[in-house]
Amino acid sequence: MSNLLANGYAGRMYPLNPKAGNIMGRRVYASVKDLPETPDVAVLVIPALATVEALEECAKRGVKFAVIESGGFAEVDEQGAKLENRIIEIARNSSMRILGPNTSGVISTPGKFITTFFPLGRIRPGTVSYVAQTGNFATHTMKWILSAENFGVSRVIGLGNRCDIDEAEVIEFLGNDPSTTVICVYLEGFKAGRHFIDAARSVSRKKPIIALKGGVTAGGKKAVTTHTASLASDAEILDGIFRQARVARIQRYSDLIHVPKAIAFQPLPKGNRVAIFAPSGAMGVLAADACEKLGLMVAPLSEKTLQKLQEITPPWLKISNPVDIWAAVQTQGFERGYRLGMEAALDDENVDAVISILLLTSDGGSTNLNFIPELHLRSPSKPLLVAISGDKESFDKSKMFLENRGIPVYLPVDEVCETLATMYTSAQLMVR
């Protein structure tokens, strides 16, 4: 597997039927026979019916890995299932490993390697890896990450129909991969639940694994049979599998972006006690609700911290957690108000994590937010997550500024709290 995912490849092949030539700047071949050298990895983008013969030629020529992008196999009909069985046979009878079919394949930034034809542009290298039972993540989800997010990606592996390489094997690989620090999984079914549990349970001792399961409702399950022909599991079985596997289950598609971003940038919390800074009472109330709904706790701040916070706050506002920081901002200025407040909370041993909701508007001129990454460097072992309220321009600009300095940024109110809650769940599972 390591060649496919990690080390790049010596040659590559795109057999296309009927015409060879160039696709998006890449040399494409009509047949395995035309290849100038034996590739480590062959990428097949040919009609399903032609794959069996091409794979046999690949195996004969000593190709190490075949990525089958074509659809038209078990996910379609009986005939497709038969074709897929022949592919499984080829994999068994040769040393060649197969990814797919029905997948966009692999992105590997350490290997400078990408199999998808989807136009992606430059991918920022980083430590977040995705394993998905769909080509989705190597295509449009990546497109969003590349254009709207500021974290880097290590590997994206689309499993497709998993006729050979499956989620357990990939998770095991990523567990030993030094360029991966967090593993995100999208699955519609388990190829072998026991293997998944064994692999994930061992890997999650070292690095967090988060997972989204598609096909948990009647309508979703029915859709799964069309998409990947997986057998969807019942909610209880599913929860049991994830718990045994020490995998933090997420519920929303967007969490596949929100959560790894935070884990890539920040440490996991050592406990569930969170200090909340909000520019208004209502935001504080809603953040407290969002946190406590999901197992976090509004931290009981120490007397010392409360005193420090009260010192920067006008006497008419009695400070408690969640901290309404706006009165302090109005008397101390934006930076001093937020900085002194957050610093006190980060120093408090009753606090395991800090969520700070900043109010930013572009009419006020640009605000220097350097103090936030500075605060994180000063207290690197406590996660610090930021949400920004205000106008869109301020949000977009400040998100980029802060995320390029390791501070994950969200829209208020729920996303940031849900992200911290998943981090806490993950931390608990890993040491269980």
Add this chain to the structure above:
Amino acid sequence: MSNLLANGYAGRMYPLNPKAGNIMGRRVYASVKDLPETPDVAVLVIPALATVEALEECAKRGVKFAVIESGGFAEVDEQGAKLENRIIEIARNSSMRILGPNTSGVISTPGKFITTFFPLGRIRPGTVSYVAQTGNFATHTMKWILSAENFGVSRVIGLGNRCDIDEAEVIEFLGNDPSTTVICVYLEGFKAGRHFIDAARSVSRKKPIIALKGGVTAGGKKAVTTHTASLASDAEILDGIFRQARVARIQRYSDLIHVPKAIAFQPLPKGNRVAIFAPSGAMGVLAADACEKLGLMVAPLSEKTLQKLQEITPPWLKISNPVDIWAAVQTQGFERGYRLGMEAALDDENVDAVISILLLTSDGGSTNLNFIPELHLRSPSKPLLVAISGDKESFDKSKMFLENRGIPVYLPVDEVCETLATMYTSAQLMVR
């Protein structure tokens, strides 16, 4: 009340202590005595201790409405509560009505009237109204709506401590307000649950009311006492109140933007059967899950619709709902694939609403999305909601294009489904 919320005002007053002058282009007075004429509405931004005297002067001069922006009353301490009681006395003993204290007041686009000092810029007139037990919505939440969203706002009323005017009275007013079609409520507690139920129950026969309740967890409830000194209610009591009041309860802060946007642009669904178009199998699976988790149902498409969809789709992909539309797009082109598919679904009497997830990237050149508002005009009685997957630039541009033509746009996958589910809940409650 109508003068305060609806009709604008003849004069205005900003007594400020100690200095009169100009604040953000507005003439500000030091005392009620200095006013050149008797205002309909007086806006008080003076220290809490000075309000009682100023209010007495206002009442004496015949001011009709006083908006008290100052904090420092019942939400702070015993002394503040006593001050607030004196304000309540003044309201009772005069014909003057009081909004607040502890609120940013009122925005009224039909009345061209705004009391908040928060820099907001031009507000797009529209039919969405907010009632909030906090000044939040007239300030930073509005800032986001103005810069990132494309729907218009009618009234924003910050209730504050509700010493006189309360949520029931405002909801009643908005129920009769021709420029309001949807009412969004943020409450931390009910001033009088019975009045709220009576008012909302009657108004929701005519227009949808959605509500977010702050202070539903232990930490949130504690924060509420600091913020608005409301008595937070238990979850069951709360659900009972909202059900009796025919108010659709929402769970997330962002729903206060997502839901009214859809209701402002689109009709409520007549049933829960939704057709889903997705550019990938996984997106379809996840959208089906998100819909069915919340009481929507993946529509059983009619034979006729399935046939129409299959006609534009390559034979290897067997079409069902959720519809993987990407194969049709690749053979028919983007517009033709989506258009024919969505048209068939909108024409299907088994379908009550359509969610379409578009895959858009800017490398593909700009895509003409005019066919989507055209489809809505052709089937105006079925809600049509869009989510966009792809890069951020395409998302931002297409969101603005479509929303300016009445099609609400979301990020994939959960938000758009949750919004439609709340629309359905609201539709059900209104006719119950």
